[in-house]
Amino acid sequence: MKTNPRILLASLVVGLSLGGAALGQTTLTTTTSAGTISEFSPDTIVIRSETSPEPLRYSYSKTTTYVDEAGAPVSMELVKSGLPVTVQYVREGDRLVANRVIVRRVTTTSAPVAPVAPAAVLEKKTTTTTTTTK
Secondary structure (H helix, E strand, C coil): CCCCHHHHHHHHHHHHHHHHHHHCEEEEEEEEEEEEEEEECCCEEEEECCCCCCCEEEECCCCCEEEECCCCECCHHHCCCCCEEEEEEEEECCEEEEEEEEECCCCCCCCCCCCCCCCCCCCCCEEEEEEECC
16 A cells, blocks of 8 residues: 555644644633732732732732723822722732732712721632634
């Protein structure tokens, strides 16, 4: 039986193309949580929430965006301890990496009130995005 090298080559190319598409597929899950900034350092942001016993520690990078509730950019210099925020992040191994920080409006009242611990809400939303690369 004689084999045709062109058919073998074409089969190999098709097989690698199909296998490569499956291997190039990645799934990215973005989670959202809300709370109050308790610490903000050059590489970490720590969020405290009443619904979580431990503060959540996020890494961030130059690609992390900081916006207000309307989506308008916020200067990173304005982000500080005590601000209510919502953090959109992905899990990379054991690390939580913030890709977007939404600074929420601080509400104040003009009448004096008794001191109350700031209310924080933990809200988790999960979005799964599947990207196929060639």
